[in-house]
Amino acid sequence: MATSSLHSLNTFALKASAREIVAVRKLEQLHACLPLSQPYLVLGGGSNMLFCGDFDGTVIHNQMRDIEYWQDEQNHYFNVAGGENWHQFVMSCVNKGIGGLENLALIPGSVGAAPVQNIGAYGVELADVCESVKAIDLRTGKEVSFDRQQCQFAYRESIFKTNRDYFIHHVVFKLPKQWQAVLSYGELKAWSRELNSQPSPLAIANEVIKVRNNKLPDPNDIPNVGSFFKNPVVESSHAKQLKLSYPEMPQYEVGHSVKLAAGWLIDQLGLKGHQVGGAAVHERQALVLVNKNKATSRDVMDLAQHIIEQVDLKYGVKLEPEVNIIGHQGYGTLKEFAGE
Ligand SMILES: Cc1cc2nc3c(=O)[nH]c(=O)nc-3n(C[C@H](O)[C@H](O)[C@H](O)COP(=O)(O)OP(=O)(O)OC[C@H]3O[C@@H](n4cnc5c(N)ncnc54)[C@H](O)[C@@H]3O)c2cc1C
Missing domain, CATH: 3.30.43.10 (Uridine Diphospho-n-acetylenolpyruvylglucosamine Reductase, domain 2)
Incomplete structure (x- = not known):
């Protein structure tokens, strides 16, 4: 065949x-x-x-491409085809002086995938700017539209991750004309403190691009999928215990739970640069696994499993992959495919 x-x-x-x-x-x-x-x-x-x-x-x-624009008194609206490149769309907005997407500059991939894991960076998530998602239900061929609430956005989650039968063909964005810069994230906060006036959306996007280029390997140079693991969320009693043993551990409250930094946990185990076959933990960014030298999927799976085991052993925290894991028959887990 x-x-x-x-x-x-x-x-x-x-x-x-x-x-x-x-x-x-x-x-x-x-x-x-x-x-x-x-x-x-x-x-x-x-x-x-x-x-x-x-x-x-x-x-x-x-591979669908087209962008439609309209506005009302308060907002700019864009109806963007799923095959459009995400970063190019962000730059087309900020170059027109339209704000809202600048913190999400340089995230690789397509517009249609952005709602799937509710992409996020530097304090902004897709959920903040998404008005609706238009899809075809592949089981019935019928058109379905989801408003923001129906998308069930959460941290790296949405309804499109729990139901894989939707083909997202367009995403509608609503960007307020009364734009507010989000500069609360570490590097952006420090950068904006040095400025005399409020930066433009373009200036923020350019800063985000600079920071990301310093931090993250470009997949065109070193193949990778960005953050391999999600930041784990643990119960506050567990977080308190960990803080006693590791006072310098970064922790962020989310409701009644606490989010930990997966990259920090991996880094503390001295795993930066650790290699299995052709796959390795990136030298500068512990959350990113790279295809260093003709890695096989087995190399990547073994490396990921090793990291999961080591983090569990030391901290009692179970890391979960952020990346979508695909076997012969579709979606699955590392554990399932490691045995194949
Ligand atoms: C260097 C690097 C940095 C990254 N940084 C970030 C970051 O800061 N924040 C972040 O959130 N992510 C980040 N990512 C992850 C990635 O860029 C995003 O998840 C992106 O949205 C994936 O887009 P894609 O088109 O490549 O999707 P794919 O990898 O092709 O698909 C991802 C998932 O979306 C589904 N999907 C794709 N298109 C559609 C569609 N039209 N309809 C329905 N389902 C669809 C797929 O079935 C799959 O489940 C990074 C990745 C890399 C390589």
Whole structure:
């Protein structure tokens, strides 16, 4: 059976293939291939994917491009096709002086994927700017629209992560004309203190780009998927105990629980640079695993499992991958595929 390579469609640059890849530039192309037999998978830029081997199904690759703009007295609105590049869209807004997305500059990937894990950076999340999400239910071929509440956004979560049957074709953004800069995040806070006046959206985006370029490896140079793990959330009693043993441990209250910094936990174990086969923990950013030298998906899985075990052993904290883990039949967990 003919297969299609996913090598250039995942920023980890892992070798994998799919049974079939369908490029969707117009919705008619999607409708023409429905109903799909299981398994199937929607793909954008592949910057949040770990393919643990060949995928024995159909990949629907969103390549839809178009941006529609309108406004009312209070807000700017953009209806953006899912295949548009996220960073280019952010820059097109800030270059027009429109604020709201600047903190999310340089996040790789497509607009259609942004609601899936409610992308976030430097104190702003997609949930803050998303008016609605328009999708096709791949089971029925029917159009479905989700308002912000129906998206069930949470930290790196949304309804599109619990139900994988939606193909997001457009996202509607609402950006208030009375824009308020969000400069509360560490590096932006320090930078803005030095300024004499309120920075423009473009100036903030440029600063975010500078900070990110210093901190994060560019997947074009060193293949990676950004943060491999989510920041773990623990009960406050557990956090208190940890603080007694490790007074310098960063902790952030979220409701009645406490969020820990996964990168800090990994760094404290001395795992920066740790390598398994061709996969390694990035030298400067412990939360990022990189394909250093022709890594296989097995190398990445073994490295990730090692980190999970070590963090659990030392802190009693269970790290969970932020990246989407795909096996022969679709979504799964590291544990499931490590045994395959
Ligand atoms: C260097 C680097 C830095 C990063 N920094 C951040 C960061 O700061 N914050 C952050 O939140 N993320 C970050 N990421 C992760 C990644 O950029 C985001 O998750 C991004 O939204 C993924 O977009 P994508 O198009 O590549 O999605 P893909 O990797 O192709 O897909 C990701 C998930 O979304 C689903 N999906 C994709 N498109 C659609 C669609 N049209 N309809 C329905 N489902 C869809 C896929 O099925 C999959 O489950 C980073 C990644 C890298 C490599």
